[in-house]
Amino acid sequence: MLDIPSRVRVHVETPLAAQNDMGVCDAFEQYAPVREPDAMNAPHPPKVAGIDSTVPSPAHTVAPAPVTAGTPTVPAASSGSSGPGVLLTDRLAGWVSDLTTLHELTERLTRTDTLPDALQELLRAGAALVGARRGLVVLEPADRLGPDTMIGLGLGRADLGHIETVPRSALSYGRILEGLPGGEGEIAEPDLFAEDGLDPRHREVAARLGYAASYAMPLEADGASGRLGAAVWLYDEPAEPGERRRHLIGLYVRYAGEHLARLLEVERTRACMKTMAEELLPSRLPRVPGVQLAARHRTGPRGGGDWYDALPLPDAALGLAVGSVTGSGPSAVAAMGRLRASLRAYAVMEGEDPVAVLSDLELLLRLTEPARSATALFAYCEPALRKITLAGAGHCPPLVLGERRTEFVETSVSAPLGMLACWEAPSVELEAEPGETVLLYTDGLLHRTGDPVDRAFARLHAAAAGVPKPLRHDPGAIADHVLRTLLPDGAAERDSDEDVVLLAARFE
Template sequence: MTLPPVPTNASNVAGIDTAVPAPSQNPELDRPAPGPQLQDRLAGWVSDLTTLHELTDRLVRTTSVAEALDEVLRAGAALVGARRGMVVLEAADGPGTTVGLGLSHGDLGRIETVPRAATACGRVLDALAAAPAGSAVPAGCQPDLFADPHLDPRHREVATALGYAAAYAVPLAAGDERLGAVAWLYDEPAEPGERARHLTGLYCDAAAHHLARTAAQDRALDFAAALREELLPSRLPRVSGVQLAARHRTGPRGGGDWYDALPLPEGALGLAVGSVTGSGPGAVAAMGRLRASLRAYAVMEGEDPVAVLSDLELLLRLTEPARSATALFAYVEPGTRRCVVAGAGHVPPMIIGERRAEFVETTVSAPLGMLSCWEAPSVIAEPASGETLLLCTDGLLRRTGEPVDRAYARLHTAAASVPRAARHDPGAVCDHILRSLLPDGTDAVDSDEDVVLLAARFR
């Protein structure tokens, strides 16, 4: 086979045009290197972003408004180069909050005597109140107080007494929510540069959103705590032959653990503890409904704890189908020290005395709301004179961070080690068990679990 002749003009092969220069092997090497000024600017941007990331990372780790305000003051002082500062949060439904950095309560009180419109912080606050929703409010700056011929006399007096000569204030606003303002004070005439102002503005914008979220969480927790205190018994009843004590600790987000002690007909006493799944206001409301219902059932048929819990389970299944709950109810006859106990998925009670510390062997049962129909037999416990019947929720065991079997073993050890001098006081028994299981305190453990202990000592 004869091959076709090769064209003499190789540039026409495969569409190659020799008029177009061939690209270099590495185009990046042909670009001119950035100049020193551009390199410095890029290095400055990287440094600013790194600083801003570190400061905001520290800010978002704060879990309360007080911690966040302290962090905002310290971070802003480092950005603008000031030594002291103050932040003012204004609340529409109550008194505001003022926190200082390097300023005592007396110093803050002096500054509050200055007319609001005369200070940089006050001017920003007034601008926030007057500006339309969503509009930006500029920062306020007083670079040299004593050089201002129109400086308010009272402001001059306070600034001289406290030893500051300049101020810089930034608004705190999260969208349409106007929170307040933060100001930093300089010992000498000064003002932050453009770069520092920009970084401070970005940081305070992030801080305002974090403060708004944290304040909303704090309000929800305060509301849930107040509601829980109203729903739980304000004081335990006085019943002949029995001495009562209770300890209740709430988790960070608020939970649904509860307890109750109520006098029943014929001199009897009803003791109950329980826990509703979930946390927050919803769990607190469900807990209140269950506790109120159990009180009604206990008055009507308290001598039969199984019937009480069966009625409670039916109510929970009909009114709270998405929730489950554990509960333990004891019908106590103080005169004979006879206790009829029924439990639904709950920690069994304990009897603590001079010669023993043991669990009452209740029947293993599922929590309320887990089965189509709950029913389990009750058991009878008969503490001796001087012994204590202890009821607790499983939050106490979970807060230890131990597996279930080890947590039970620690609870038994703690109950057995109650000092002899403390066994006559049910409150001292509860305190000893809390210290033994949670030596760092109930607030030092990172857990959302509530803790409830209810103790009844028989005379």
């Protein structure tokens, strides 16, 4: 995500500039348009984006050809500087060009906030630095805790599959990941087909995919993370990066390893919290005659306290509940699990009276977790009669969607659970028409829109009213349409501190 807007150009003596490479920045024509060289007015920074600015003497600087008799001499710079001064200017220009490149690439990498995006950016930037066109990165943390993945640049899934058929010991990234001899650092294979000991399967795959050379580097991080994986860049013709390119890619990969280690921890935390939340929520919704159910749940990387439940009750009744616990992280997820389990017990004992269920839940929360509050809504449904009795504690009102109406249910106003010494509010009765769907949701659905509450409610009402008629027979399709309309462009799937819960019940 380092969007490189420009290249730094340094004005040096024209004849010498024609003889010398001006640095690796010239490899980035694909990234940037050219602008005026005003960036060179800034002083040379001692350190750029966490990268040591000490760069070895550029190998690309070529000494001027000796002057022989009869050869016209090249005049010195108009400023009157001598030959060595011009060479020094050229050398400094190369350093600044390369440091600018590293600065821009590391900033681009820093802006990636997911592991797949960071790996793709690593491949793109690395390919430009080493002068390759294709490559792949294999993520296999040394602690074997995952996640393990392989991502390619210019290589399709089938191509990666062909590469995986080669014995790992015959591949450069395999020697790095397995800790085999010669896999401790970078591995350059400048001409694969000229190697006598090349594995026959590797030779076949290289010929099939059309690469003749490779350059591999380990991905490592300091501290407990250790080795994270390996990156390989592939050349179409026999080639290998020079000393200067190797130095620059080494600096970049060292920084990338630290960034990948941070994203790896975030990914593991996200997966852990998602697993915990899913285990505490219903694994499947019950099948009850007369009603169809569907639920959608989205949680952030730290895990949240939004939950839902649907449980069969005596006398062919059905209990529906949604709620939200304050906070986020493991403690909120654990509190959500305790609250949901307690509500299930109260619903089985006295579910026909939603006020009694929430009153017991209020007392439990106040006695066991006085520092925490929660919202909840419980509905006692009689599918045969299409009758719903519900009560809410600081929760959003349900939304009824049918052929003749789309309206919010008027529930009694009440504070959240844990906010009053004694909670009690009257219940509300609702009779659904055949084919109508009742939507229960948490306030995270409204907060994710980024709009004020009244505007978010209006948008939710419009999204429900706009469900196409062919979709109204399927509560899952209704829930998906509402999510796509209310949170467009995949906003429902992005990381957020706000959980989303949407429970749809369609009465036949």
